Amino acid sequence: MALGGLFGTAAVAVVVSLAVHVALNCPIQPLPSPRPPPPAARYRPNNLLQGLEKLGEGQLSAPEDVYVDAAAGGTLYTATRDGWLQRMHPNGSWEQWRFVGGTGLLGIAPSADGSVLVCDADKGLLRVEEGRVTILASTVEGSTIRFADEAIEASDGTVYFSDASTRFGFDRWFHAYVESQPTGRLLKYDPRTGKASVALDNLSFANGVALSRDEAFVIVCETGSAGSNARGCG
Ligand SMILES: *[C@@H]1O[C@H](CO)[C@@H](O)[C@H](O)[C@H]1NC(C)=O
Ligand SMILES: *[C@@H]1O[C@H](CO)[C@@H](O)[C@H](O)[C@H]1NC(C)=O
Numbered sequence: 642m643a644l645g646g647l648f649g650t651a652a653v654a655v656v657v658s659l660a661v662h663v664a665l666n667c668p669i670q671p672l673p674s675p676r677p678p679p680p681a682a683r684y685r686p687n688n689l690l691q692g693l694e695k696l697g698e699g700q701l702s703a704p705e706d707v708y709v710d711a712a713a714g715g716t717l718y719t720a721t722r723d724g725w726l727q728r729m730h731p732n733g734s735w736e737q738w739r740f741v742g743g744t745g746l747l748g749i750a751p752s753a754d755g756s757v758l759v760c761d762a763d764k765g766l767l768r769v770e771e772g773r774v775t776i777l778a779s780t781v782e783g784s785t786i787r788f789a790d791e792a793i794e795a796s797d798g799t800v801y802f803s804d805a806s807t808r809f810g811f812d813r814w815f816h817a818y819v820e821s822q823p824t825g826r827l828l829k830y831d832p833r834t835g836k837a838s839v840a841l842d843n844l845s846f847a848n849g850v851a852l853s854r855d856e857a858f859v860i861v862c863e864t865g866s867a868g869s870n871a872r873g874c875g
Contacts, residue, residue: 668816669816669820696729702721705719707719710751718757720747722744724746725739726738739757741769743761743763745761745762746759753794756769758794758800760802760803763810764779766786778830778836781804781837781839782839788806788811788814790802791849795852795856799832803826803849804827804847805864806825806846808824824843825842825846825848825863827840827844827850828840841861844863844865845863845864846865849862
């Protein structure tokens with residue numbers, strides 16, 4: 642009996658100290674958020690992904706994004722977590738193409754001048770040319786870009802890119818994810834001024850970015866659940 646009581650006291654002590662530890666050291670400040678809306682009825686369930694073929698499986702370190710160069714016969718480009726831009730030739734062979742470095746390469750997009758735009762989560766928006774890497778934007782309107790995620794270039798050279806969180810960097814993406822505070826942003830880089838500006842803020846883990854074909858609007862996906870699932874902006 643005495644032993645049981647001792648275990649009970651020890652168990653309570655462990656629970657209390659854990660609770661105190663979590664309360665004092667919790668890195669996140671979650672807000673109560675509404676349940677995400679159910680998927681829209683117009684997106685009918687399908688099983689298309691069951692027939693997928695995995696490219697580069699076992700060869701590439703966490704490729705996040707791709708683009709296809711149709712003019713080069715469908716050469717596929719991606720950026721990998723070991724700091725490389727890699728490409729798959731139409732014959733299926735992979736090539737480590739250009740070395741950028743770092744451990745946070747995420748989005749990759751072609752630029753009209755033949756260079757490649759890369760989002761390095763830790764450094765910001767990069768332009769990668771043969772033998773040269775230039776940081777185009779690492780701050781925006783006085784604040785640090787902590788989590789550059791994905792980019793797309795418009796025909797006038799403007800680059801739209803996402804910054805997933807202003808509270809947590811890539812090494813703590815899971816905190817941003819669990820906290821779900823809408824602190825992400827859609828940013829805009831103007832090559833004429835060499836400056837970035839905020840196009841849209843208060844986004845919940847701003848992630849994928851795309852332009853409509855006629856460039857009338859930009860789509861940015863929010864991976865977090867605090868906002869709506871995807872918003873467009875003009
Ligand atoms: C595939 O194509 C690339 C680019 O043309 C070439 O360098 C490579 O040798 C080819 N590989 C094979 C296995 O044919
Ligand atoms: C939106 O973000 C700005 C900073 O970019 C912040 O000052 C403001 O409080 C945010 N608004 C809401 C509703 O969270």
